[in-house]
Amino acid sequence: MTATTSPDLFALLSTTEFHSDINGRTRQGTRHEALTDPATGQPWGTVSHNVDLVDEAVAVARATYASGEWRSVSNLQRADVLDAIGRGIDARVDEIAALETLANGKPFPATKAEVAVSARWWQYYAALLRTTREERLSISATKEATLRYEPVGVVTLITPFNGAFSLGTWKLAPALASGNAVIIKPPLNSPGSSILLKQIVTEAGVPNGAVTIVQGGTGVGQRLVEHKSVDMVSFTGSTAAAAQVGMSVSSHLGHFVAEAGGKSAHIIFDDAPLDDAVTAVVQGGFSATGQTCVAGSRVLVQHGVADEFTAALLERVSRLRVGAPTEAGVHLGPVASVQQQQRIQSLISQAIADGATVLAGGAEPPPVAAGLERGYWVAPTVLRVADNSAGICQTEVFGPVLTLVEFAAEEEAVAIANDSAFGLAAGCWTSDMARARRMSQSLNAGTVWINTYRGMDWQTPFGGVKQSGIGRENGIEGLREFQEVKAIVQDFASAADPFGLA
Structure with a gap:
């Protein structure tokens, strides 16, 4: 009997050609790469990319963030959108899973389960938005501080080949929940599921410029992490690559979160x-x-x-x-x-x-x-x-x-x-x-x-120590990574005059 993965999975796909998506427009790159089915070694699709699209993508994200079109939306309104994204994922599990399996070879039933549970991340962060309140600190009898959590700004997400959709969700859900403008760079061999995710979030009500997809390999990734208009990078990949990305981001004092290698x-x-x-x-x-x-x-x-x-x-x-x-x-x-x-x-x-x-x-x-x-x-x-x-x-x-x-x-x-x-x-x-x-x-x-192993969920923070990473994903800790805390201090008494000039 001849075995192949292609016919069954192809029937679930709407396209086998993938490009960047900037401000809701498909942007073809000047370079084209064949996508190969790891089970057969045969080509099944193409992806186009171009490093010169990075500047355009960053400019769109920066303009969207500055406009307040997404970051100024209330927590309750954003929560409704996040819930709608979860429902959108539920409706397209098979197509997303087909794209992931064609990219990384993971058995299709396992991939379907992984994609389906990704919807719960969106529901969790929606629930956090509905229940999170500003924190107040009592400093003295007349003075208090309010802690306000605000978005970081323009955020780049670099996702891995072994789970571009599910691990991308770990990043995108809290990034959007916080009000950031996001640029996603999927792995070059797995470009499709991120395009579907962009379609889902747009249909749910996220502005086009708030999520941008830039296809490409190392050159595109390097341009993104070095870009001074990118405020934060969240990266998943090898320890060696994480170290290089971290050095590039730190050169302009950007915020950096990395989930890197392991040897558990x-x-x-x-x-x-x-x-x-x-x-x-x-x-x-x-x-x-x-x-x-x-x-x-x-x-x-x-x-x-x-x-x-x-x-x-x-x-x-x-x-x-x-x-x-x-x-x-x-x-x-x-x-x-x-x-x-x-x-x-x-x-x-x-x-x-x-x-x-x-x-x-x-x-x-x-x-x-x-x-x-x-x-x-x-x-x-x-x-x-x-x-x-x-x-x-x-x-x-x-x-x-x-x-x-x-x-x-x-x-x-x-x-x-x-x-x-x-x-x-x-x-x-x-x-x-x-x-x-x-x-x-x-x-x-x-x-x-x-007495268990490999169980991960949306509530429990995840990340490593030593050379396994910096920062945490999931849980409220994962949300805080995509936020800056602002302290607003107010004194209700008359202003003190230490110089005695009043």
């Missing part, structure tokens, strides 16, 4: 509920073919249960199905690009050369159905390594690769987990709640999951 430890103690832990390790390491920043890729197992846990893990991994993202029952699709495939395979090969033992998978692509041979496939891989100093344990792979390291005691587990340049997330499985509390305090990560 997933710790299994000998009193853990093993079946649940195995389920979480498989889900946490292989969802989205490992192309997630919070992948629990470093699995730390206590000596007493190492053999039992490893056997159960390998049995579960052996039943993972790799195949076309639209095929029923498939767990892992392809990785997003041939460059990503080659990088992952190279890291696996190097780990083996350095002494790692292959327990499952390996550097060779897995067998796939006819018609998919040119896709970007990586086998779900489990490697046993001697210790955490191995290069594969210190490098973000961004693919379906787990490493297993054993430990003896709690203190050793903490030391191994924290022995990383990254600090995005960590997971811990134990029946001892006192230990769970100690681990939550000792692990140096922005999120620590106890």
